[in-house]
Amino acid sequence: MLSAFFIIVRLTWDLILWCGLWLRPRESLEAEILFLRRQLALYGERGVKPKRIDASTRVALTFLSRWFDWRSALVVVRPETLIGWHRAGFRLWWRWKSRPGRPPIPKELRELIRRMAEENPVWGQERITNELLLKLGLRVSPRTVAKYMPQPAPGRPRGGQRWSTFLRNHARGVVACDFLVAVTSTFRVLYVLVVIEHRSRRLIHLNVTAHPTAQWTRQQLREAVGYEERYEYLLHDRDAIFSAELDESIRRLGLRVLKSPPRSPKANSLCERVIGTIRRECLDWFIPLSEAHLRQTLKAWVTHYNRGRPHSALGPGVPDPPASSTVPLSPSRHRLDDFRLVQAKAILGGLHHEYSLARS
Numbered sequence: 623m624l625s626a627f628f629i630i631v632r633l634t635w636d637l638i639l640w641c642g643l644w645l646r647p648r649e650s651l652e653a654e655i656l657f658l659r660r661q662l663a664l665y666g667e668r669g670v671k672p673k674r675i676d677a678s679t680r681v682a683l684t685f686l687s688r689w690f691d692w693r694s695a696l697v698v699v700r701p702e703t704l705i706g707w708h709r710a711g712f713r714l715w716w717r718w719k720s721r722p723g724r725p726p727i728p729k730e731l732r733e734l735i736r737r738m739a740e741e742n743p744v745w746g747q748e749r750i751t752n753e754l755l756l757k758l759g760l761r762v763s764p765r766t767v768a769k770y771m772p773q774p775a776p777g778r779p780r781g782g783q784r785w786s787t788f789l790r791n792h793a794r795g796v797v798a799c800d801f802l803v804a805v806t807s808t809f810r811v812l813y814v815l816v817v818i819e820h821r822s823r824r825l826i827h828l829n830v831t832a833h834p835t836a837q838w839t840r841q842q843l844r845e846a847v848g849y850e851e852r853y854e855y856l857l858h859d860r861d862a863i864f865s866a867e868l869d870e871s872i873r874r875l876g877l878r879v880l881k882s883p884p885r886s887p888k889a890n891s892l893c894e895r896v897i898g899t900i901r902r903e904c905l906d907w908f909i910p911l912s913e914a915h916l917r918q919t920l921k922a923w924v925t926h927y928n929r930g931r932p933h934s935a936l937g938p939g940v941p942d943p944p945a946s947s948t949v950p951l952s953p954s955r956h957r958l959d960d961f962r963l964v965q966a967k968a969i970l971g972g973l974h975h976e977y978s979l980a981r982s
Contacts, residue, residue, distance in 0.1 A: 632678035675699070680707045724766075731760065732770045739771045747771065793820035795854030798893040799843065801834065801861070802900065806910045814920065815839065817846040818896050819853075823933050824941035825896065825924050826851075830917045836865040843868075847875055855880050857890055899927075907973055919970065926969045930976040 684707045726732070738750050745753075747768040754760040754767075799817045806812060813834045817827040827846030831838055847853055856872055857880045858864050869879045882889035904923045910916035928942040967976040 629678045636682050684708050684711055735767055735770045736772055796820040797853050798857040798890055800893045802897045804905055804910055804916055812913055812916055815842050818893050820892055822941045824928050828920055828924050830913055834863055836863055836868045839863055840868045840871050853877055860884055922970055
C-alpha cells in the first residue's frame with residue numbers, strides 16, 4: 623500500500639514537470655534533449671551500470687514511449703524489457719476492466735440491506751429478499767443480499783435475539799412494587815406503596831398509609847392490577863410485609879410472583895429508580911403536614927409524571943400521553959412559527975412546569 627502511494631506521488635510530480643515543459647520554447651527543449659543525450663552517450667561508452675529502475679520510472683517510460691521513436695533513445699534497458707513493461711501494464715488494465723462478478727448495487731440499497739439485517743436479527747437472506755420485492759418493489763438476488771448482510775458478532779450466531787429485544791418483549795407483562803418512607807412535620811412516619819409498569823414506565827398505583835399490613839398491601843395490589851390490563855409477573859423484594867398469603871392471593875389473579883434476591887436493589891432497578899425520582903423531584907422539596915397532604919401532593923406529582931414528564935428511556939416520550947399530544951416539528955430547528963405561543967402550566971405550586979404550544 624505504501625509503495626503504491628509513492629508511485630502515485632512520483633507520477634504526479636512527473637506530470638507537473640511535463641505540464642511545465644509546454645511553457646518553454648521549442649528551441650530550449652530541443653537543446654536540453656540533445657544535451658541530455660550526449661551525457662547518456664558518455665555513460666554508455668564508459669559502461670556505467672545504471673541505478674535500479676523503480677515502478678514509477680517504468681510507468682513513466684512506458685507512457686512517454688508512445689509519443690516518439692523510443693528505440694534510438696533507450697539506453698538503460700533493452701527494448702524487449704520496455705515492451706514487457708507495456709504488456710504487463712496492459713494485462714493489469716485488462717484484468718481491472720474484465721473483473722468478474724456483477725456490478726455493485728447502489729449504495730442506498732446496500733445500506734438498506736444492512737439496516738434490515740441489523741433491525742431483524744432472525745431474518746435470513748430469503749426473508750429480506752421477499753421483503754424488498756413485495757413491500758418495496760426492489761428485485762435483488764438472495765445471494766446478493768447475503769453478500770451485503772453484516773457478519774454476526776463473535777460468540778453470537780446469526781438469528782440470536784438481543785437482550786434489549788428480549789427485555790422489551792417481556793416488559794409488557796411485568797409490574798413492580800416497593801415501599802418508600804416519608805416523614806411529616808410532626809415526625810410521623812408514613813409509608814408509600816409504589817407500583818410501576820415496566821413497559822411504559824407508568825405509575826399505575828400509589829397510596830399512603832401509616833400502618834402498612836399484608837391485608838392493606840394485598841388490597842392495593844388488587845386495585846393496581848385490576849382487569850383492564852393483562853399482566854403476567856409481579857416483582858417485589860423480600861420484605862416481611864409481602865407474606866405468603868399475599869403472594870398466593872396475587873397468584874389467584876393470574877400473576878406469577880417474582881422475588882428479588884436478598885440485598886439486591888438492582889434486581890428491582892426500575893422501581894428503585896422511580897422511588898429516587900419521587901424523592902428528588904417531589905418529597906425533597908415538601909414537608910408533609912399530614913397523611914392526606916402527602917397523598918394529595920403525590921397524586922398531583924404522579925399525574926405530572928405519567929402525562930407531562932419526558933422520559934429518556936422512552937425515546938424520549940411520555941408514559942401516558944394525551945390523545946392530542948403529537949406536536950408538528952417546526953420548519954426551523956431553533957425558531958417557532960410566528961403564530962405560536964409557549965404556554966406554561968405550574969405543577970406543585972411552581973416546583974415544575976409543563977410547556978405546550980398555543981395559537982397566538
